[in-house]
Amino acid sequence: MSARKEAFGKTPEGRDASLFTLENDAGLCAQITDFGGIIVSLLVPDKRGRQADVVLGYDNIEDYLSNPPYFGAIIGRCANRIANARLRLSDMEYILSANFGAHHLHGGIKGFNKALWDTQTYSGNGIDTLVLSYRSANMEEGYPGNLDVSVTYSLNAENELCIDYEAVSDQDTVVNLTNHSYFSIAGSAGPAVPEIFDCKLQITADRFVVIGNDQLPTGEIRCVDGTPMDFRIPTEIRLSLENGYEQIAYGNGLDHCWVLESEPGRPKLAARLFEPSSGRSLSVLTTMPGIQVFTPDFSSMPVAGKHNAKYNGRNAICLETQYYPNAIWHPHFPSPVLSAGRQYSHRTVFRFSTDDI
Ligand code: GAL
Numbered sequence: 635m636s637a638r639k640e641a642f643g644k645t646p647e648g649r650d651a652s653l654f655t656l657e658n659d660a661g662l663c664a665q666i667t668d669f670g671g672i673i674v675s676l677l678v679p680d681k682r683g684r685q686a687d688v689v690l691g692y693d694n695i696e697d698y699l700s701n702p703p704y705f706g707a708i709i710g711r712c713a714n715r716i717a718n719a720r721l722r723l724s725d726m727e728y729i730l731s732a733n734f735g736a737h738h739l740h741g742g743i744k745g746f747n748k749a750l751w752d753t754q755t756y757s758g759n760g761i762d763t764l765v766l767s768y769r770s771a772n773m774e775e776g777y778p779g780n781l782d783v784s785v786t787y788s789l790n791a792e793n794e795l796c797i798d799y800e801a802v803s804d805q806d807t808v809v810n811l812t813n814h815s816y817f818s819i820a821g822s823a824g825p826a827v828p829e830i831f832d833c834k835l836q837i838t839a840d841r842f843v844v845i846g847n848d849q850l851p852t853g854e855i856r857c858v859d860g861t862p863m864d865f866r867i868p869t870e871i872r873l874s875l876e877n878g879y880e881q882i883a884y885g886n887g888l889d890h891c892w893v894l895e896s897e898p899g900r901p902k903l904a905a906r907l908f909e910p911s912s913g914r915s916l917s918v919l920t921t922m923p924g925i926q927v928f929t930p931d932f933s934s935m936p937v938a939g940k941h942n943a944k945y946n947g948r949n950a951i952c953l954e955t956q957y958y959p960n961a962i963w964h965p966h967f968p969s970p971v972l973s974a975g976r977q978y979s980h981r982t983v984f985r986f987s988t989d990d991i
Pocket of ligand 1: 702703704714739849889890926928952954
């Protein structure tokens with residue numbers, strides 16, 4: 635076990651970015667850069683023990699500097715949408731940067747996905763660890779409070795990549811951190827990256843957050859019963875994507891937050907994904923109250939990815955653990971407000987195996 639470090643080019647400010655390699659003896663290997671805390675590659679063995687990279691991304695930092703899909707990145711200060719790019723906290727109104735029409739998305743124009751994070755690495759007891767830390771200054775992208783954030787990636791012998799999110803602020807603020815990896819667990823090498831239609835997906839949720847055709851929550855939380863949003867039993871993604879349900883049209887596929895029965899400090903199973911030809915499966919466990927499941931469609935905007943791959947269809951799925959979108963404006967959603975001096979602490983685990991689900 636080791637946590638190796640190598641050069642990964644320069645940021646626009648001319649600062650050196652690095653690439654860190656975390657690995658275990660069972661064939662799991664993650665490469666993560668301190669630019670945006672991005673998971674650049676994640677090698678995982680299939681049922682025959684053959685490794686493949688299971689995330690989409692780019693070969694070089696230049697492409698990650700713009701990275702419109704947010705491949706692999708840490709998202710913050712607040713993941714997902716905030717309507718009209720406005721916050722009201724302690725009777726004060728704050729104007730955030732608008733980068734999704736009039737709305738705010740994924741922390742704004744220069745979110746945490748574009749920050750160069752400080753790093754520390756550790757290895758021991760079969761665990762490789764990378765700690766990323768960042769101070770988000772008061773009023774960055776419009777958010778109140780100096781926020782000290784740390785995101786710890788640790789890779790263990792049980793084929794788990796664990797992500798611990800910690801933050802503390804000196805003023806009341808909003809915090810909702812996630813990782814934006816695009817999983818292609820059949821393997822993401824080019825030229826043709828398989829689509830996700832044949833993958834089986836399970837989401838351990840009875841309810842989901844309904845969106846309007848502007849992709850913002852309407853406020854309704856709907857039971858999945860009798861809808862193509864019901865993944866309580868592992869179900870082929872195709873069945874849902876090919877269903878004419880209005881919510882699926884609004885999301886151009888799945889782009890919804892499911893409501894989890896979460897518990898602080900105790901990550902619980904939120905979702906599982908299984909790809910039959912490789913036999914790889916991914917379980918997502920989390921302490922977060924929601925999971926945004928996003929099945930991007932690159933057909934209208936093909937992307938030239940790493941390993942000479944072209945992403946031009948439904949080549950991946952994002953499983954983003956988080957507070958619900960626009961939660962700050964829906965008092966019946968779990969609150970993403972972090973009060974001054976209080977500790978934000980969440981954990982998400984990506985666990986790989988070759989067990990059918
Ligand atoms: C997802 C979100 C999508 C889209 C994407 C970024 O988290 O659910 O609607 O904004 O990020 O391209």
